Amino acid sequence: MTDTYSHVVIIGLGASGLGAARLAAADGSQVLITDRRPAEDVLETVNILPPGTLTELGGHPLIVLDNADLIILSPGVPSDLPLVLEARRRGLSILSEIEFAWRHRPQAPLAAVTGSNGKSTVTTLLAQMMRTAGMRTVAGGNLGPPASEMVLDGQWQSWVLEISSFQSETLVEFRPRVGVFLNLSQDHLERHPNMAQYAEAKGRLFAHQQPGDAAILNADDQLVAATVTAARKKFFSITTEADADLVGDQLHVGGEHLIDSRELRLSGRHNIANALAAALAAQEMGVSLEAIRETLRVFSGLPHRHRIVHEADGIRWIDDSKATNVGATVAALGGYPSRSVHLILGGLSKGQNFSALTESVGRTAAMVYLIGKDAPALAQALEGAAPVDDCRTLERAVERARSQALPGQCVLLAPACASFDQFDNYSERGEAFERLATEEASSCR
Secondary structure, eight states: OOOOOSEEEEEOOSHHHHHHHHHHHHTTOEEEEEESSOGGGSHHHHTTSOTTOEEEESSOOGGGGTTOSEEEEOTTSOTTOHHHHHHHHTTOEEEEHHHHHHTTSTTSOEEEEEOSSSHHHHHHHHHHHHHHTTOOEEEEETSSSOHHHHHHHOOOSEEEEEOOHHHHTTOSSOOOSEEEEOOOOSOOTTTSSSHHHHHHHHHGGGTTOOTTSEEEEETTOHHHHTOOOSSEEEEEESSSOOSEEEETTEEEETTEEEEEGGGOSSOSHHHHHHHHHHHHHHHHTTOOHHHHHHHHHHOOOOTTSSEEEEEETTEEEEEOTTOOSHHHHHHHHTTOOTTOEEEEEESBOTTOOGGGGHHHHHHHEEEEEEESTTHHHHHHHTTTTSOEEEEESHHHHHHHHHHHOOTTOEEEEOOSSBSTTTSSSHHHHHHHHHHHHHHHHHHTO
């Protein structure tokens, strides 16, 4: 059972804020929602708010706290926002949208997935494994429908939630039956001042687990493996013996053969790690090895996550536009032969240090094509690692890659950067890459 609140203030009118408003209104609470954007920028959302919802738009005046007994934070709202700091000073209850939703169904079997990279793939894959086993399972959170909308729908028995650091940093009691921590690399350093605070924000997902719960951790990542939790720790690895591991070309879980890597439809060595993590979590959620195996044989991944989008003249074109940080690009390059990749990098750096790319790029890249605002920083970091062509735009990068790539090589969009300098989001960037790759290949026949 969830607590009841008379006056709820929601900060942030995105999809999560809208979901929280609908759920709070269904509880019978008076809802006020505030957003820094002016009314004309959020009019479509305002028009579908529950009847009776109050709004304060164009800023966050402190007066909205006067009658509040609960503050709900949307994921994009920083915890040092003056309104949030004032709410803390007044001793008001503060919850993330995802925890507000969880408190409505705390007994429902829950698996929660976090990490810098691979969260959406593992969340979707795990949920599919559970469905294959006959469980009525939904997936969402940071990935898709907000948790509050899932609670309102209610037609499910178990759930899988993708959790970002923005969502986990303010968790108070949130307790997943199975928590999954995939990896940790530079990301969102514009929000988290340093890696220690970023790791701490991620680690809060496991802070309230109990010995009957399970924490699925990456043994190949020291910071992840050292996660503090009262839960039973289970490890996955592609380099050493673990509860779920890679032995030669075989994936094993609990010492039992699961599937050969060549049977996976997911591409890339990093996706073997994702498959092992999902398999181990699924087993903890009560899924049989046969259902896990069946799912792995058919699951081909999500759009813009290391997917082959075109193949012509012996050259593969691979869209990994979701590789928006250095760690994701390093993972994407794992397993490629020496000097076989024509790599497209660039966009907005988000405060990252690009030097961590040097080894992987130096080993795999035949040529690097730079795009976007922070191309100069990438060029400086990669000096001497591989030949670099400053193309500025994705169109030019595709044109240059097409003229340079040889049969047996690939053109890989794995930018290590956000897309917002030239595109609305990573999906638009990936779609543009696929369109340009296909058009360019067709025009050269």
